Amino acid sequence: MGHKFLEPIQIGSQTVKNRIIYLAMAKCYSGMDGSVSSRDVAYIESIAKGGVGIVIPGAMVIDPTWPSTLPMQPIINDDKYIPGLARLTDAAHKNGAKILFQLWHPGQVDYSGGNPPTINEMTVEQFKGIQRQFQDAAVRAKKAGADGIEYQMCHNYLGAQFLSPLFNHRTDEYGIDTLENQLRFSMETLHILREAIGDDMILAVKLQGFDGQEGGITPELAASFAPYIEKAGADMITVSAGGSLTGVNVMSGDGTRAEGWKVAASSQVKEQVSIPVCATGNIRHPQYVDKIIKDEKCDMVGMGRGIFAEREWVKKCAEGREDELRYCISCMNCWNYGFIPDQSGCSVNPYAGREEARKELKKDGNGRVVAVVGAGPAGCEAALTLAERGFKPVLFEKRGKIGGMINVAKVPPHKEKMDWFVKYYENMLAKSEVDLRLNTEATTESILALDPYAVVVAAGSNVAQFPVKGFDAKNVLQARDVLEEKMKLEGKDIIVIGAGLTGIETGLYLKEQGKNIVILDFAKRPSLENAGMGGEATMEMALEMARAEGEGIVIKHSHKVLELADGVLKAEDMLADKEVEFPADYVILSAGIKPADHIYHELKAMGRPMVHKIGDANLNGKIVTAVQAGNKYACSLF
Known part of the structure; x- marks a missing residue:
C-alpha cells in the first residue's frame, strides 16, 4: 500500500502532487545586495528534484531598510529583483514542484543590533506603509511566476507579534482586548494580499501555534484565530511555534522533544477550518507522517531540516527505499548560517548549501x-x-x-x-x-x-596527555570512556575539564546520576550573542551551555588547572587572580586530542x-x- 502523503491535494485553485512541503528556512545564500544567487537557485533546484509538492524559500525581505533584517536573504522590495526571483520559480517548476514566496518582515526581532521599534511604538501610518510593502511584494511574486505566497504570522515576527500577549501592549484598535483587534493587522494584510494576487494563486499562512513561554500564544488561542484566517481568504495554514524571542529551540527543536511535538497544535487548528492544515515539529519518519494524516490531525506535513538533510526524502519513499533515508539528527548545525560557500550546512548531508559542488559521480573505479x-x-x-x-x-x-x-x-x-x-x-x-x-x-x-x-x-x-600533577590517579577518567562505557560513578562531586560540547554533554550525562558538576575551562567564556550568526558561539554550543546551567551545572571559564590531591582540585581563577579549590571525587578530562x-x-x-x-x-x-x-x-x- 502506498503512502498517504504521496496523494495529491487541492489547495485553493491549484492541485499539488503530494502532501509534503519544504518549509521556509532562512539561509544566507543570496548576494549581499539581496539578489538571487546561483547558490540560491541550485539549492531550490535540489529541494524540488527530491520530490516535494511545495517548496518555500525562506524569508523574502519586503523592507531591506528595516534596522534588523537578516543578511544575504532574497529581497522582494523592487522590480529589479524579479528576474532573479523568476530563476527560483523556474528551478522549482522544471523539477515538478510548486513554489510559494514567504513575504517576511521581522518586526522587533533584532538580528543586526539596529534597535528596531516595537509594535507598541509604531504608528498606524507605519503599519499602513508596511501593508503597502506586503502588497507590492505580492505583485512582484506574481510577476516572478510564483504559485503563491506565504504570509508569516509565526516565529515572533511582525504578524505574530500583533497576536501575542507577550509583545502586543497596544490600547488602540490593534491591541488584544478583543479577538478582532488582536487579528486586525493580519486580517487587513491578508485581504490586501488576496486582492494583489487574485484567486489563481495560493495564499498560505504560517501561524504561531504557541509561543513557548507562559503568558504567550497557546494552541487554544491559535485555534481561535484560524476561522478568521480562513474567512480572510487563506487557502491553507501551516502551524509552527517559537522563535528568536521566545525560544529558538521551540522553533527548531534541538532533539529534546518527541517527533511531531507540535502536531497537537495543528490538530486543534484543523478542527476549526475547512482549508488544508499543515503540521510541523521535528517530523522525520514516513510511517509517522502517514499516521497523522490518516488520523486527521493534519492534511499535509511540512519539513525544514528533515528535507535539508535528506533531499530525496519523498523520492526514496515513493520508490520503496525508506531504509536509505538520511534522517536529520536535530544537532542544530544548520543554525550556523551558511556564510562559507564550500562548507556544508548539515551534519549528515555533505552537499547542503553547496549544491553547486555536486557533480555526477565518475564511475571509473574499475575494481581498484x-x-x-x-x-x-x-x-x-x-x-x-x-x-x-x-x-x-x-x-x-x-x-x-x-x-x-x-x-x-x-x-x-x-x-x-x-x-x-x-x-x-x-x-x-x-x-x-x-x-x-x-x-x-x-x-x-x-x-x-x-x-x-x-x-x-x-x-x-x-x-592527549594532560600534564597536571595528580592526574595519573584512578579517579581521573577520559570523557569519551565515561560516555562510551556508560559509566555509573560513585561519589557526589565531579569536575569536568573542558567546556566544549563533549565536556558539557558529559556533565549533563553525569548530572542525570544526581552528581554535583563543575566544568572548568582555560579559555574565556564565549559570548552567546548572535550564536550561529557569526558570533563567538555556535548555536548548538549556546543551547547546551544554557541547558547545562539551567540544570544547575556550574561552568567556569578562565580557570587554569593546577593540581589534584586528596580529593581536592586546585585551579587558578585567572580573572580574579587567585587560587581556588573544588572537591573532586572524580575528574573527567575532555580537553586535548x-x-x-x-x-x-x-x-x-x-x-x-x-x-x-x-x-x-x-x-x-x-x-x-x-x-x-x-x-x-x-x-x-x-
Whole structure:
C-alpha cells in the first residue's frame, strides 16, 4: 500500500502532487545586495528534484531598510529583483514542484543590533506603509511566476507579534482586548494580499501555534484565530511555534522533544477550518507522517531540516527505499548560517548549501582496491562513495560496530537521534560492495597485503596527555570512556575539564546520576550573542551551555588547572587572580586530542603513494566536517 502523503491535494485553485512541503528556512545564500544567487537557485533546484509538492524559500525581505533584517536573504522590495526571483520559480517548476514566496518582515526581532521599534511604538501610518510593502511584494511574486505566497504570522515576527500577549501592549484598535483587534493587522494584510494576487494563486499562512513561554500564544488561542484566517481568504495554514524571542529551540527543536511535538497544535487548528492544515515539529519518519494524516490531525506535513538533510526524502519513499533515508539528527548545525560557500550546512548531508559542488559521480573505479581505516562517519562516507564509483573499498574497523565517535556522542541526554545516522550507514553498507571488516585493527602489514591502489586513514583521534600533577590517579577518567562505557560513578562531586560540547554533554550525562558538576575551562567564556550568526558561539554550543546551567551545572571559564590531591582540585581563577579549590571525587578530562594517524605516517615513510588522512585523523572537527571530508576524498580520487 502506498503512502498517504504521496496523494495529491487541492489547495485553493491549484492541485499539488503530494502532501509534503519544504518549509521556509532562512539561509544566507543570496548576494549581499539581496539578489538571487546561483547558490540560491541550485539549492531550490535540489529541494524540488527530491520530490516535494511545495517548496518555500525562506524569508523574502519586503523592507531591506528595516534596522534588523537578516543578511544575504532574497529581497522582494523592487522590480529589479524579479528576474532573479523568476530563476527560483523556474528551478522549482522544471523539477515538478510548486513554489510559494514567504513575504517576511521581522518586526522587533533584532538580528543586526539596529534597535528596531516595537509594535507598541509604531504608528498606524507605519503599519499602513508596511501593508503597502506586503502588497507590492505580492505583485512582484506574481510577476516572478510564483504559485503563491506565504504570509508569516509565526516565529515572533511582525504578524505574530500583533497576536501575542507577550509583545502586543497596544490600547488602540490593534491591541488584544478583543479577538478582532488582536487579528486586525493580519486580517487587513491578508485581504490586501488576496486582492494583489487574485484567486489563481495560493495564499498560505504560517501561524504561531504557541509561543513557548507562559503568558504567550497557546494552541487554544491559535485555534481561535484560524476561522478568521480562513474567512480572510487563506487557502491553507501551516502551524509552527517559537522563535528568536521566545525560544529558538521551540522553533527548531534541538532533539529534546518527541517527533511531531507540535502536531497537537495543528490538530486543534484543523478542527476549526475547512482549508488544508499543515503540521510541523521535528517530523522525520514516513510511517509517522502517514499516521497523522490518516488520523486527521493534519492534511499535509511540512519539513525544514528533515528535507535539508535528506533531499530525496519523498523520492526514496515513493520508490520503496525508506531504509536509505538520511534522517536529520536535530544537532542544530544548520543554525550556523551558511556564510562559507564550500562548507556544508548539515551534519549528515555533505552537499547542503553547496549544491553547486555536486557533480555526477565518475564511475571509473574499475575494481581498484582502496583501504579505508576507520568506520566513523568520515570512513563510512568515503567507503560508500568509493563503492558507488566502482572502486573496491576494504573498510577496517577495530571495534565491533561502525560509527566511531557518534557512539560516544549519542550517549548524553537527548542525543539518541545521533544513532539514526549510524543506522543509515549500517543499512547502506549492507547494500553496498564495501568489504567491511569489523573487529579488525588495520596494520601496515594487513593494508599492504591488499596491494591497494590507495589508502585513506580515517581512524579518528586519541586523547592527549594532560600534564597536571595528580592526574595519573584512578579517579581521573577520559570523557569519551565515561560516555562510551556508560559509566555509573560513585561519589557526589565531579569536575569536568573542558567546556566544549563533549565536556558539557558529559556533565549533563553525569548530572542525570544526581552528581554535583563543575566544568572548568582555560579559555574565556564565549559570548552567546548572535550564536550561529557569526558570533563567538555556535548555536548548538549556546543551547547546551544554557541547558547545562539551567540544570544547575556550574561552568567556569578562565580557570587554569593546577593540581589534584586528596580529593581536592586546585585551579587558578585567572580573572580574579587567585587560587581556588573544588572537591573532586572524580575528574573527567575532555580537553586535548590528537589525530590517530600513525598508519598514515608509517605508510608515507615507506614511500607509499596515494595515502591520505581525513576526519579527526587529519584535523579535529565535528560530524559535518568528517562527512564532508569523506565525500570530498572519494569524489576526488583519480
